[in-house]
Amino acid sequence: MQHNQKKINSELNPNVSVDCVIFGFDLEQLTVLLIDRGEISSGFGPRLALPGNLIYDNENLDMAANRVLDELSGLHDIYLEQVGAFGDPDRIHKESDREWLKSIRAEPEARVITVAYFSLVPMQQYKPQASSFAKNADWVPVNEIKELAFDHLEILHAAKEKLKQKIKIQPIGFNLLPRKFTLSQLHRLYESILDKPLDKRNFRRKIQKLDILSSLREKQRGVPHKPSLLYEFNEEKYQELTRTGFDNFGF
Amino acid sequence: MQHNQKKINSELNPNVSVDCVIFGFDLEQLTVLLIDRGEISSGFGPRLALPGNLIYDNENLDMAANRVLDELSGLHDIYLEQVGAFGDPDRIHKESDREWLKSIRAEPEARVITVAYFSLVPMQQYKPQASSFAKNADWVPVNEIKELAFDHLEILHAAKEKLKQKIKIQPIGFNLLPRKFTLSQLHRLYESILDKPLDKRNFRRKIQKLDILSSLREKQRGVPHKPSLLYEFNEEKYQELTRTGFDNFGF
DNA sequence: TAGCTTTGTGTCAATTTTACACTTTCCAAA
DNA sequence: TTTGGAAAGTGTAAAATTGACACAAAGCTA
Incomplete structure (x- = not known):
């Protein structure tokens, strides 16, 4: 046996x-x-x-x-x-x-x-x-x-x-972050994966336009600077997005 | 032995x-x-x-x-x-x-x-x-x-x-074509790989801007329509392009 | 020479990208 | 309590790219 x-x-x-x-x-x-x-x-x-x-x-x-x-x-x-x-x-x-x-x-x-x-x-x-x-x-x-x-x-x-x-093709980076995160953390994540600096404002604009983040009514606590808003990843929007496809090359 | x-x-x-x-x-x-x-x-x-x-x-x-x-x-x-x-x-x-x-x-x-x-x-x-x-x-x-x-x-x-x-990221499609080819053939190739129609003029514009094609002073022969110019793939330009990198997502 | 077939070409509006600087908010230290 | 440090958050204008679209030119055939 x-x-x-x-x-x-x-x-x-x-x-x-x-x-x-x-x-x-x-x-x-x-x-x-x-x-x-x-x-x-x-x-x-x-x-x-x-x-x-x-x-x-x-x-x-x-x-x-x-x-x-x-x-x-x-x-x-x-x-x-x-x-x-x-x-x-x-x-x-x-x-x-x-x-x-x-x-x-x-x-x-x-x-x-x-x-x-x-x-x-x-x-x-x-x-x-x-x-x-x-x-x-x-x-x-x-x-x-x-x-x-x-x-x-x-x-x-x-x-x-x-x-x-x-x-660059799918927003899989969220898998590396805690459930609640700041845009700066996401920004830093992309920079460290892509090995190059990304303009802060342009990055934020682009991410926000994807429309897969839910802004929480909650701020960072205890940081020695202006606290950041916390965001959550929005699964539904993401699913929809992957269905409709989102590549990004020109053809 | x-x-x-x-x-x-x-x-x-x-x-x-x-x-x-x-x-x-x-x-x-x-x-x-x-x-x-x-x-x-x-x-x-x-x-x-x-x-x-x-x-x-x-x-x-x-x-x-x-x-x-x-x-x-x-x-x-x-x-x-x-x-x-x-x-x-x-x-x-x-x-x-x-x-x-x-x-x-x-x-x-x-x-x-x-x-x-x-x-x-x-x-x-x-x-x-x-x-x-x-x-x-x-x-x-x-x-x-x-x-x-x-x-x-x-x-x-x-x-x-x-x-x-x-x-979408590297021009590897040339490996599927004869040494001399027409832009229409290249166009058709991209369409059949990507499974979708591509606008003729826009396609040509985009390809030409890559600057990896050498136009030959030679036309198609024996076709029952306006003969196409023949092109050649330009290895050097391509090498240079891959060195300098050419992705195409926004980040 | 008339007709068929595919080549080759340009523009305009809309969108996207890039570059760039200052104010706000919180904490900590004086 | 005030001050300084540190990162957050925000807008615009110029340049580049995309997408939609139609007609004349060139060669072959009948």
Whole structure:
């Protein structure tokens, strides 16, 4: 029974994994949730890696990504989108990576294709969980990340690029903010994703014209400057907007 | 030696395949190159499928996709871009698909993740090749495709969608045209990719402003109407343009 | 040479984008 | 209580872009 259960629910596929680029926003800059693999005995090499794991043969890719996310953060119903597949045969070339795999995989030498996802989580709701593959997890500002395990740096860049494109077409940025937020926070969010300054007035005008924000009759409290009005994201308007479509190229 | 060679060059990974959505343009509409699997003994089910194959353990994904493309068309240096990974555990649910796999795979029951690519080929240069996996290959207009093997219809839609997005941001459409082409052909190409009519004059204005076309001092010959000027794609201008960036959303 | 077919062209109104600076409001420190 | 610091919030004018729209020119064919 136990055996049978195991067979049905949990046959790991040694050749396919998922990795998650979990984006957060600390109201200052875009950050990513990385796992710390701890000290590597053989010496140096990056300690940080994207959370990820092999997939089970009975789950589809989206499920696997959600599972990894859940194991790490306990979060459900999170914005999740596939970035693509990565799989150079020589993607495991660092000694430290090889070593680590030996400690966590049944077939550490297997050729693995990984399917990358990115997800957007409201950092405020995030509560770290003990997970099978991560001793520790930390939020790290994207711009400060210079090296990662395996080809994870490449994956991170691809995910960031995809996010960049996507945010120009759909207002998914709201997934990174608390329920109530200020226009300045939203502004800062766009700047940190697009990596360039945006004119304050023009930004506000454009966002407001989308008509997906509800202004609350509520102000920030306790800030040492003029308090900002708080806004809420308006789901209905957004749904309508995505139905009627809103690209923005000229054709 | 033979054995060794085989071992080094050609260990198939039973769990990962690539599939290619090969787009062409017959100067009227967008088409896709599909392989005809021939009569399926067990009766009905789609005969047509995307070209694809398992990957070798020593090649990366892009190489695998290029290989499939080459085997089928003999073409090299073709525009190729990843669409993403697809891999529902139950993606093989049609009896005809199961049957076909038995005839071509060593492990027909294995759980397979497929990585989809789309490529853009100038149909004029295409010369069909005998290939290991295709008895026949045919160009089929995208709009006429109602069913395909496995989850290939889903893949096709995703590829088309990606192409749609991409063509709004980069002028990759030229990869589908002969070296010399008319503005009307380009116009028609955009319409068939974007699935909507575009105003002739506005289209021409916009394209010309991109400044990536060289007008040739040459006209169409033998057409029963006013002959069109021929244009060439200007690689240098394009390179420059991609360097300086050319997105087109407002931010 | 008359007729068919597609090419190629310009303008105007409406909308969108860009650049730009000062007042308001709250807190904290003097 | 007054003052200074800090970010919020707001409008306009010029430039660029978009969208709608119609007719003459050029080549072929019958």
